[in-house]
Amino acid sequence: xxxxxxxxxxxxxxxxxxxxxxxxxxxxxxxxxxxxxxxxxxxxxxxxxxxxxxxxxxxxxxxxxxxxxxxxxxxxxxxxxxxxxxxxxxxxxxxxxxxxxxxxxxxxxxxxxxxxxxxxxxxxxxxxxxxxxxxxxxxxxxxxxxxxxxxxxxxxxxxxxxxxxxxxxxxxxxxxxxxxxxxxxxxxxxxxxxxxxxxxxxxxxxxxxxxxxxxxx
Ligand code: GRF
Numbered sequence: 001x002x003x004x005x006x007x008x009x010x011x012x013x014x015x016x017x018x019x020x021x022x023x024x025x026x027x028x029x030x031x032x033x034x035x036x037x038x039x040x041x042x043x044x045x046x047x048x049x050x051x052x053x054x055x056x057x058x059x060x061x062x063x064x065x066x067x068x069x070x071x072x073x074x075x076x077x078x079x080x081x082x083x084x085x086x087x088x089x090x091x092x093x094x095x096x097x098x099x100x101x102x103x104x105x106x107x108x109x110x111x112x113x114x115x116x117x118x119x120x121x122x123x124x125x126x127x128x129x130x131x132x133x134x135x136x137x138x139x140x141x142x143x144x145x146x147x148x149x150x151x152x153x154x155x156x157x158x159x160x161x162x163x164x165x166x167x168x169x170x171x172x173x174x175x176x177x178x179x180x181x182x183x184x185x186x187x188x189x190x191x192x193x194x195x196x197x198x199x200x201x202x203x204x205x206x207x208x209x210x211x212x213x214x215x216x217x
Contacts, residue, residue, distance in 0.1 A: 002187045003032035005081040007089035012043030013172055014087035014108060014179055019050045021180035029187035033079045035072065037091050053079075059091065069094030076101070083186055086141065087179065090120060098143055103193065105141035106186060108179050110171045112153055113137040117146035123171060124164035132158050134167060136175040138182040140193065149198045151182045151191060 004027075006015050015034065021027040034047035034054045047054045055075055062068040073096035076084060084097070086107040093105065111122035112135045119125060126134040135155040142148040154174035158167060185191050190201040206214070 001028065001030045002082040003080050004029045004083045004085060004183060004187070005033040005035060005076050005079065006031060006043075006047075006085045006087050007035045007037075007091075008041065008043035008087050009037050009090040010041060010043065010088045012041060012046045012088070014175055015043050016046050017176035018085065018087065018180055018183065019046065019052070021183075026184065027180055027187070028184040029083060033076070033081060035075065037089070043088070065094055066096070069096040073097045073100050083183065084141075085179070085183055092145060093141060095143070098141070103140060104186065106138055106151065106179070106182055107141045107146070107148070108175045109137045109139065109146050110168060110175065111135070111137065112155060113139065113146055113150060121164070123168035126158065127162060127164050127167060134158055134171060136171050136178055138175075138178050140191075140198070149193050149196055151185065151198055151200075152178045154178050 006018060008015050018027060018031060022031050031052050034043060034052050036044050036054065036056050038058055039056055044054045057068065057072055059065065059068045062071060077100060082104060084101050084105040086105065109122065111126060116122040116125045123134065133155050135153055137150055138152045139150045140148040154177065156170045156174055185200050188204060192199050192201060
């Protein structure tokens, strides 16, 4: 199975969804590494509880952004990582990581892109703008922030009494379903990119040994 690194900065509920998907066999990939950019995040606690190795890479420990980016790329390569998932990671990836993992990086963003791109406060921006529908977008990461090809989107209604927090919570719930699914598709090489558009190939046919195992229940 492909080895996945999850990059996170916050409470790590999306990481938790990935951990649970792996445990139930729905991820189709192995969570091999969690990278956080600050100490004591909820994400690192969740990784520790699940027994996933964690690395902490605070940018201030590096001379500049390029040095941090190279250190991150080296860390991922040394860990044998094949897929990178930004799950609430509040840093922009640089060329070292983007080049090494081109078309192998997913990000989840709490809006229906291209609306409310490029910020940490998309649910608040959606409330302020008065939209009636928002949601989440899982997309491939390219050099342009929040602009890579879209893999999956899930919509949520914006309620009249929503706050940024209540909307963010409802969006997160959808991210928890969308992100593991997208990771599985990428791990199974099922995401075909055609310009800005993606399409998802059907699941691979079961192997003879999988069919035999299923038959013997
Ligand atoms: C998610 O909504 C993500 O889209 C945004 O930050 C949130 C992270 O939540 N960038 P969590 O840390 O996974 O709980």
